[in-house]
Amino acid sequence: MALALVVPPLAGACVDAALGSGSGWGLLVGGVIGAAASAVLGARRGALSWVVPLxxxxIALLAAAVHLLTGPSGSGGKSTSTxxxxxxxxxxxxxxxxxxxVLAVLAxxxxQSLRTRRHDHA
Structure with a gap:
């Protein structure tokens, strides 16, 4: 479940960094794929309390790490915080x-769970 959550956004962030576009479409697409995969896997395992916030x-940690590793090196201080x-x-x-x-997958x-319950009770 952790690999499904981390690998797609990491790949997307690396593509963005390689293209020089910052946190853009690669991170967004990778984040969506990773979130969907982890939500499906987490719902099957009953780990929703971990899946929703992660x-x-x-994405925030990966974007920060990729930016710090590949971003322009400034003189530090004010430019780094900016x-x-x-x-x-x-x-x-x-x-x-x-x-x-994640919320769409859970919905x-x-x-599906409600539909199954209605069908079983009917």
Whole structure:
């Protein structure tokens, strides 16, 4: 479950870094894929309390790590904190999309569960 959550956004962040686009489409797509896979696997294992908050944290940490490793090296201090604010703003759409994906997967699984219960009781 952890690999399903970490590998896709890491690959997307690396693609973004290689293309020089910062936290962009690669991170967003990778985050959505990782969030969906971890939500499906977590729902099957009953680990929803871990699945719901983790995609946002993983994406934030990966975006920060990739930015710090590949970002322009400044003189430190003010420029580093400004750069960190920029990556956080750039990574926010990926974090929001991942969380919405988790909630959508959980909603679909909940509807399937309700449908199954109605069918069994009918």
């Amino acid at each position: 995609p946002v944290l993983v 750069d960190l604010i920029r990556w956080a703003v750039a990574a926010f759409p990926a974090m929001a999309a991942a969380e919405c994906t 679909v699984r909940g509807l």
